[in-house]
Amino acid sequence: MTCYETLFVVKPTLTEEETAAQVAKIKEVLTKVNAELLATDDMGMRKLAYPVEKNNRGYYTVLYYKAEGEAIAEIERNLRINEEVIKFLTVKYVKGKEIAQFEKQVAAANAEKKEERTSEEAAEA
Numbered sequence: 001m002t003c004y005e006t007l008f009v010v011k012p013t014l015t016e017e018e019t020a021a022q023v024a025k026i027k028e029v030l031t032k033v034n035a036e037l038l039a040t041d042d043m044g045m046r047k048l049a050y051p052v053e054k055n056n057r058g059y060y061t062v063l064y065y066k067a068e069g070e071a072i073a074e075i076e077r078n079l080r081i082n083e084e085v086i087k088f089l090t091v092k093y094v095k096g097k098e099i100a101q102f103e104k105q106v107a108a109a110n111a112e113k114k115e116e117r118t119s120e121e122a123a124e125a
Contacts, residue, residue, distance in 0.1 A: 001036065001066040003102045008079055008088035009058035012045060019059050022084050026063065029078045035067035039109035052086045064106045 010022050023040070030037050043060035052058070067075075072090060079088040093102040 001068060003064075003066055003093040003099055004035075004072065005062060005064050005091045005093070005102065005105070006075065006079075006088060007060065007062045007091075009048070009052075009060055009086050011053075011084050011086055012055055012057040012059060014059070014084060018084070022082065023061050025082070026061075026075070026078065029075055030063065030065055030067070030071075033067060033071035033074050035065045035071050035075070037063065037065045039064040039106045039113075041105075041109040041112065048087075055086055058086055062109070064102065064109060 006026075008026065010019050014022070023042070027037060027040075041062040041064070043062065045057055046060050048056055048058055072092075076088070076090060079085050093099050
């Protein structure tokens with residue numbers, strides 16, 4: 001299995017629930033193609049470098065996963081036909097240094113998730 005990172009941008013007009021549903025759809029596609037999801041990094045609403053489909057902002061999400069090469073075509077096909085996704089990019093990590101950097105990014109994304117959970121639990125208590 002090869003390491004991949006897919007960044008996709010969802011339209012800014014969606015509510016939080018609709019955005020979460022779009023991210024969940026892509027995660028479902030990953031499970032269908034037997035990809036191993038390692039981490040998710042919700043980067044939030046950001047300004048785009050240039051307008052895309054008359055949008056100046058977008059909700060960025062990065063998925064880190066391991067999959068077979070054939071799976072990427074199916075993942076990108078689903079991103080392409082989804083009207084709520086305005087941009088996407090898939091990066092393949094092959095060399096030793098690239099894979100080491102990939103593992104650092106996965107660890108950082110998972111550490112952010114742990115911090116968020118800890119702060120949410122503290123707020124509830």
